[in-house]
Amino acid sequence: xxxxxxxxxxxxxxxxxxxxxxxxxxxxxxxxxxxxxxxxxxxxxxxxxxxxxxxxxxxxxxxxxxxxxxxxxxxxxxxxxxxxxxxxxxxxxxxxxxxxxxxxxxxxxxxxxxxxxxxxxxxxxxxxxxxxxxxxxxxxxxxxxxxxxxxxxxxxxxxxxxxxxxxxxxxxxxxxxxxxxxxxxxxxxxxxxxxxxxxxxxxxxxxxxxxxxxxxxxxxxxxxxxxxxxxxxxxxxxxxxxxxxxxxxxxxxxxxxxxxxxxxxxxxxxxxxxxxxxxxxxxxxxxxxxxxxxxxxxxxxxxxxxxxxxxxxxxxxxxxxxxxxxxxxxxxxxxx
Amino acid sequence: xxxxxxxxxxxxxxxxxxxxxxxxxxxxxxxxxxxxxxxxxxxxxxxxxxxxxxxxxxxxxxxxxxxxxxxxxxxxxxxxxxxxxxxxxxxxxxxxxxxxxxxxxxxxxxxxxxxxxxxxxxxxxxxxxxxxxxxxxxxxxxxxxxxxxxxxxxxxxxxxxxxxxxxxxxxxxxxxxxxxxxxxxxxxxxxxxxxxxxxxxxxxxxxxxxxxxxxxxxxxxxxxxxxxxxxxxxxxxxxxxxxxxxxxxxxxxxxxxxxxxxxxxxxxxxxxxxxxxxxxxxxxxxxxxxxxxxxxxxxxxxxxxxxxxxxxxxxxxxxxxxxxxxxxxxxxxxxx
Numbered sequence: 001x002x003x004x005x006x007x008x009x010x011x012x013x014x015x016x017x018x019x020x021x022x023x024x025x026x027x028x029x030x031x032x033x034x035x036x037x038x039x040x041x042x043x044x045x046x047x048x049x050x051x052x053x054x055x056x057x058x059x060x061x062x063x064x065x066x067x068x069x070x071x072x073x074x075x076x077x078x079x080x081x082x083x084x085x086x087x088x089x090x091x092x093x094x095x096x097x098x099x100x101x102x103x104x105x106x107x108x109x110x111x112x113x114x115x116x117x118x119x120x121x122x123x124x125x126x127x128x129x130x131x132x133x134x135x136x137x138x139x140x141x142x143x144x145x146x147x148x149x150x151x152x153x154x155x156x157x158x159x160x161x162x163x164x165x166x167x168x169x170x171x172x173x174x175x176x177x178x179x180x181x182x183x184x185x186x187x188x189x190x191x192x193x194x195x196x197x198x199x200x201x202x203x204x205x206x207x208x209x210x211x212x213x214x215x216x217x218x219x220x221x222x223x224x225x226x227x228x229x230x231x232x233x234x235x236x237x238x239x240x241x242x243x244x245x246x247x248x249x250x251x252x253x254x255x256x257x258x259x260x261x262x263x264x265x266x267x268x269x270x271x272x273x274x275x276x277x278x279x280x281x282x283x284x285x286x287x288x289x290x291x292x293x294x295x296x297x298x299x300x301x302x303x304x305x306x307x308x309x310x311x312x313x314x315x316x317x318x319x320x321x322x323x324x325x326x327x328x329x330x331x332x333x334x335x336x
Numbered sequence: 337x338x339x340x341x342x343x344x345x346x347x348x349x350x351x352x353x354x355x356x357x358x359x360x361x362x363x364x365x366x367x368x369x370x371x372x373x374x375x376x377x378x379x380x381x382x383x384x385x386x387x388x389x390x391x392x393x394x395x396x397x398x399x400x401x402x403x404x405x406x407x408x409x410x411x412x413x414x415x416x417x418x419x420x421x422x423x424x425x426x427x428x429x430x431x432x433x434x435x436x437x438x439x440x441x442x443x444x445x446x447x448x449x450x451x452x453x454x455x456x457x458x459x460x461x462x463x464x465x466x467x468x469x470x471x472x473x474x475x476x477x478x479x480x481x482x483x484x485x486x487x488x489x490x491x492x493x494x495x496x497x498x499x500x501x502x503x504x505x506x507x508x509x510x511x512x513x514x515x516x517x518x519x520x521x522x523x524x525x526x527x528x529x530x531x532x533x534x535x536x537x538x539x540x541x542x543x544x545x546x547x548x549x550x551x552x553x554x555x556x557x558x559x560x561x562x563x564x565x566x567x568x569x570x571x572x573x574x575x576x577x578x579x580x581x582x583x584x585x586x587x588x589x590x591x592x593x594x595x596x597x598x599x600x601x602x603x604x605x606x607x608x609x610x611x612x613x614x615x616x617x618x619x620x621x622x623x624x625x626x627x628x629x630x631x632x633x634x635x636x637x638x639x640x641x642x643x644x645x646x647x648x649x650x651x652x653x654x655x656x657x658x659x660x661x662x663x664x665x666x667x668x669x670x671x672x
Contacts, residue, residue: 130576140513143521177476177564185479185561209568213576225521226562228513230569232545237573240466240549244608245581248601255601261594265584272580 001030001314003289003306004084004093007037008062009100011296014038017099018045020302025051027303028310034093036084037062059083063104065295070107081105085112088288094314097280097305099293106141109283109290116317118324121145122285123153123224124292125160126231127278132215135161135170139281140228147190150174150221152324154201156284157219159323163312164282165218169202173217175226176206187223195221200327238273279305282312289316337366337650339625339642340420340429343373344398345436347632350374353435354381356638361387363639364646370429372420373398395419399440401631406443417441421448424624430650433616433641435629442477445619445626452653454660457481458621459489459560460628461496462567463614468551471497471506475617476564483526486510486557488660490537492620493555495659499648500618501554505538509553511562512542523559531557536663574609615641618648625652 005021007014014037021033032053035042039058046054060078063069073082081100085108087093096113098105106122115122123138137157142149154172161170174192176184181192183206195203204217209230212220222230245266249259259266271277279301280291289312293305341357343350350373357369368389371378375394382390396414399405409418417436421444423429432449434441442458451458459474473493478485490508497506510528512520517528519542531539540553545566548556558566581602585595595602607613615637616627625648629641 131580143513143524175565177479177561185559188479188561209565209570210572210575212569213572222565223521225513225524226565229511229545229558229562229566233548233566233569234545234573236546236549237570238577239546241574241577241605241609244467244605245602248605249598251601254597258594258597261590262585262598265587265591266581269577269580269584273577 001095001310002032002034002093003095003097003309004034004036004057004087005306006062006080006084006096006098006100007035007042008059008080009098009105010293012298013062013099014042014045016297016299017302018042019299020297021306022046022051022054023299023303024306025054027307029053031310033306034087036087037080057083057087063101065101067101067104069101069103072104073107073111079104081108082112085109088290089113095289095291095309097291097293097302097309099295099297099302102292105290105292106283109286109288113286113288113290116285116287116321116324118328119152119156119285121149122283123156124281125157125284126281128212128220128231128234129273129275129277130213132213133165134212134217135164135219136227136231137219137221137284138224138227139231140224141283142224145187145223147187147194150187150191150223151194151198151201152285154195154203154219154221155323155327156320157221158201159319160282160284160312160316161218163316163319164308167218170218171204172201172219172221173204173207175212175220175222175230176208178208179206181206198327200323242270276301277304278308279303280308284320287317337431337646338368338370338429339431339433339645340370340372340393340423341642342398342416342420342432342434342436343371343378344395344416345434345441346629348634349398349435350378350381352633352635353638354378355635356633357642358382358387358390359635359639360642361390363643365389367646369642370423372423373416393419393423399437401437403437403440405437405439408440409443409447415440417444418448421445424626425449431625431627431645433627433629433638433645435631435633435638438628441626441628442619445622445624449622449624449626452621452623452657452660454664455488455492455621457485458619459492460617461493461620462617464548464556464567464570465609465611465613466549468549469501470548470554470556471500472556472558472563472567473620474558474560474563475567476560477619478560481523481559483523483530486523486527486559487530487534487537488621490531490539490555490557491659491663492656493557494537495655496618496620496648496652497554499652499655500644503554506554507540508537508555508557509540509543511548511556511558511566512544515542515544517542534663536659578606612637613640614644615639616644620656623653623657
């Protein structure tokens, strides 16, 4: 598989991005990494021992974090993420990774690579790092959704989760305010009916916020507004509790001693919840694998993201297109 | 203040409800509690030492957890929550507390007590129990909201938070997917503009999910769909992390010893996040104080809820009506 990496996007670019890409080449000897960015600068960072399966592609500056994505891409068609997207478009690469401006990556994907047929809007699929990890989508690409969009997200998320987690059949749930089919706003009610009646999704029904980490589903579907709020609430609550834990454990000398004993276990726990374990979110619904890294991605996050891309394989977007096609070809079944 | 308590609603009713009400009479000597339910049974639970400021009112069975609220109330107008609501309607009580079927309490409030003028739909206001507690509304009463509903929730939430937390001016924020005013779906964008331009709210702008526990606002406004998902996600993540913590601390003998040393601190931390500290959520937008207890409320939760009701005072719904009236009388200002 050939993965184009935007070497210039992200708070820690290019240093951490290049380091992560180089590390990934060793873990993924069968894949090829194309580092896209200021060739002289990137080359210097790699040093004399450039791995065999790493190539460089020159490009202009990244889309800045404060730039308006669409106009930045219009003004600078050689922006690193745009060049990486063109490599996917032309078939020189199968996938694109960028830790730069999320809007810039989404815009480059939509404008340069294009959408899958039958998919009005894309979704960001992200892993919720609980004891039983699950894919949440949409985590923020499409804030205004229609029921058909959520059905498409369910189909895309199911196929993706099967590849990403190595499952036979992914269990897909709809995030809602209650378990009963009649619960929720109009979008939730209509989407529930569409998912239930579609033969293309293994739909397990509604799931409430409190059960999103409980292992009841592999894929959690919602609109981009709710999904973004869910994801950030989970991050905020997690940070809050770890903050309280830190205060509790440094309250006095005895607490500190006990905390020192528990330290390895607690670090292990924090690591399990660390988003760097996954390193990136997949933009599903576009005609190629597009992965959005955290803005503050470090080398480990980049490496893990590239391994995730490799695991889902070069055929991901073909498989997604096929799933959408057959769901539209098949008349809605009746599974109630 | 006179508070009508549905003695029969809740998983632990009537035992824990009655015990909590009796405990509250001691903490609130200036208030009167009216226990509403099967008089013979409740009387027996109280025993011979009935507090002076406790009175009993006979009523039929509670609205069951699995009953359809509106039809249950039609079929049994003497249901305990309906009788308690009638006491508020007639002015015999200032407030109503029930830990029974939430839909039943909302329906009894809307049908028997009625809405405040100018308030199309009510909101459930609940305390997010973080280091810096904040009021979240709507936590699930109104899943389909219009921008004017969210402005009303902002006004109601502000006045409520000022009384509940004893603040001079409550800082009100809108939950959204980004901090900039142009972010979000249509509802969020239009609500943002209304709140910003209303002189009736001290609006501090958008807040993201990750900052809801960060003390940036006293009131967090959103529609009932998003609010319910946020609240339950926070509960779920919190439970997940405490579960991981428990596993880490019981992994081996040394961990267990260290955990035993930290136990008091950790219990203190868990207690701080315990919803029983607040014991109930206020239904704002109806013409009386209506408080919805957790279904599994124990005596401590009931007592804390009744103390919260007493703290906000008998004049709460008048103050809310006044705030709505003057917001509608004042033409929208221009604060940008």
